[in-house]
Amino acid sequence: MTDETKKSVLYGYFRSSATWRVRLALAYKNVDYDYRPINLLKQEQRSEEFEKVNPSKKIPAYILPDGKVLTQSMAIVDYLEDTYPEKNPLLPKNPYERALVREIVNEIACDIHPIQNPALMAEIFPDNVDKRTEWARSHIATGFKALESKLAAAGRDSKEAKYCVGNNVTMADLVLVPQYYNGKRFSVDMSEYPIIDSIFKHLMTLPEFKATAPENQPDAPQ
Amino acid sequence: MTDETKKSVLYGYFRSSATWRVRLALAYKNVDYDYRPINLLKQEQRSEEFEKVNPSKKIPAYILPDGKVLTQSMAIVDYLEDTYPEKNPLLPKNPYERALVREIVNEIACDIHPIQNPALMAEIFPDNVDKRTEWARSHIATGFKALESKLAAAGRDSKEAKYCVGNNVTMADLVLVPQYYNGKRFSVDMSEYPIIDSIFKHLMTLPEFKATAPENQPDAPQ
Numbered sequence: 340m341t342d343e344t345k346k347s348v349l350y351g352y353f354r355s356s357a358t359w360r361v362r363l364a365l366a367y368k369n370v371d372y373d374y375r376p377i378n379l380l381k382q383e384q385r386s387e388e389f390e391k392v393n394p395s396k397k398i399p400a401y402i403l404p405d406g407k408v409l410t411q412s413m414a415i416v417d418y419l420e421d422t423y424p425e426k427n428p429l430l431p432k433n434p435y436e437r438a439l440v441r442e443i444v445n446e447i448a449c450d451i452h453p454i455q456n457p458a459l460m461a462e463i464f465p466d467n468v469d470k471r472t473e474w475a476r477s478h479i480a481t482g483f484k485a486l487e488s489k490l491a492a493a494g495r496d497s498k499e500a501k502y503c504v505g506n507n508v509t510m511a512d513l514v515l516v517p518q519y520y521n522g523k524r525f526s527v528d529m530s531e532y533p534i535i536d537s538i539f540k541h542l543m544t545l546p547e548f549k550a551t552a553p554e555n556q557p558d559a560p561q
Numbered sequence: 562m563t564d565e566t567k568k569s570v571l572y573g574y575f576r577s578s579a580t581w582r583v584r585l586a587l588a589y590k591n592v593d594y595d596y597r598p599i600n601l602l603k604q605e606q607r608s609e610e611f612e613k614v615n616p617s618k619k620i621p622a623y624i625l626p627d628g629k630v631l632t633q634s635m636a637i638v639d640y641l642e643d644t645y646p647e648k649n650p651l652l653p654k655n656p657y658e659r660a661l662v663r664e665i666v667n668e669i670a671c672d673i674h675p676i677q678n679p680a681l682m683a684e685i686f687p688d689n690v691d692k693r694t695e696w697a698r699s700h701i702a703t704g705f706k707a708l709e710s711k712l713a714a715a716g717r718d719s720k721e722a723k724y725c726v727g728n729n730v731t732m733a734d735l736v737l738v739p740q741y742y743n744g745k746r747f748s749v750d751m752s753e754y755p756i757i758d759s760i761f762k763h764l765m766t767l768p769e770f771k772a773t774a775p776e777n778q779p780d781a782p783q
Contacts, residue, residue: 394706394710394714395668395672395704395705395707395711396707397672402682403657407657408663409657409660409661410664410668411663411664411668411671412667412668413663413667413671414660414661414663414664414666414667415660417659417660417663418656418657418659418660418663421656421659421660422656434640434644435625435629435631435640435642436642437639437640437643438631438636438637438639438640439631439636441633441635441636441639441640442631442632442633444635444636445633445634445635445670446617446632446633448667448671449633449635449670449671449674449675450619450675452671452673453672453675454675454681459676463685482617484615484616485617485618488616489617491618492616517669526617550686
């Protein structure tokens with residue numbers, strides 16, 4: 340018997356878009372890890388046990404082999420980039436292109452995603468699920484409209500766009516695809532955003548995106 | 562007469578916390594720039610003219626001397642860090658400490674700040690300003706409680722803490738201070754978060770934080 344090398348641990352949920360970003364970075368950096376599902380529908384992220392892992396009671400949380408805890412999906416993605424910079428770089432070398440990547444990341448991670456967070460929508464509309472759907476659809480559509488303009492201004496073509504920035508997968512793509520999934524879930528008409536649609540369709544042909552998709556996770560319903 | 566070197570331009574608003582983050586990074590990187598105030602109370606960010614600058618109709622926007630436009634405050638801050646890495650580094654060298662900085666940045670920029678955004682609160686409570694205040698106070702308090710726990714877990718001391726991470730100003734501090742200001746504005750009891758309070762009080766003794774504070778901007782009311 341050989342000693343098992345200690346692995347890192349990812350706490351997440353199959354349908355959490357923030358968790359998907361981290362799964363993608365781990366796939367591109369080829370990091371092996373153990374997955375511990377936290378069922379958001381059962382409010383497991385609010386358990387006393389999980390609060391010890393992350394006082395913010397949010398997933399994802401990423402535990403390094405030495406026990407250190409990292410939270411916030413994009414902080415974890417940046418950590419993986421800093422730690423494995425040569426393996427499938429997720430940021431361009433050029434500072435302006437790097438800024439474009441981070442701009443797209445934050446358009447979604449700071450402006451779109453938090454507003455359509457299920458817990459927030461339940462607080463705004465405690466008794467009306469239809470209103471939550473309408474709210475999410477409207478806010479995702481507003482955000483995608485601006486994002487589509489920015490991608491066009493950066494020279495992306497609606498028929499040929501394969502990546503948000505440059506000719507490789509970057510952090511922007513890791514954030515776009517899960518947000519697109521949320522858009523579909525809330526019946527946003529994606530044909531209105533042909534560049535985003537073209538990028539999404541290309542990215543979903545890639546093995547890393549397929550393998551990490553929500554429906555292919557061990558905690559997804561069969 | 563000498564030719565004037567072309568400067569970069571910052572579109573912002575004195576009280577916008579996202580703009581303050583960028584003012585701080587520009588101060589620490591010693592970058593000279595022109596400031597163009599966009600009055601959010603007059604909805605100037607929604608004008609046709611400004612939409613051409615930023616289709617997301619949000620500030621800050623940062624125009625490089627060659628005319629390229631960058632938006633999203635933390636993308637701009639990262640751009641300045643990438644462009645002037647040696648001048649007052651705003652990220653530690655160690656990947657784990659860098660991740661801690663980005664974790665604190667995103668706790669605020671993705672989880673606290675968007676939820677207490679005035680435009681969002683006006684949408685949730687169109688006719689009730691008191692409810693907006695109560696909403697902002699409650700969400701900032703929840704976020705600061707978790708952040709205080711994280712700072713304690715990272716070894717910060719409530720009586721001596723001067724910076725969020727390490728012994729220098731980092732991006733985390735650039736984001737903490739404007740959020741603290743928002744907390745005070747919404748009457749959050751800051752004595753409940755002694756580590757955050759200690760860091761804030763130290764940072765506000767620094768010339769870069771004083772000079773960039775909202776009340777010292779040209780568009781602040783006299």
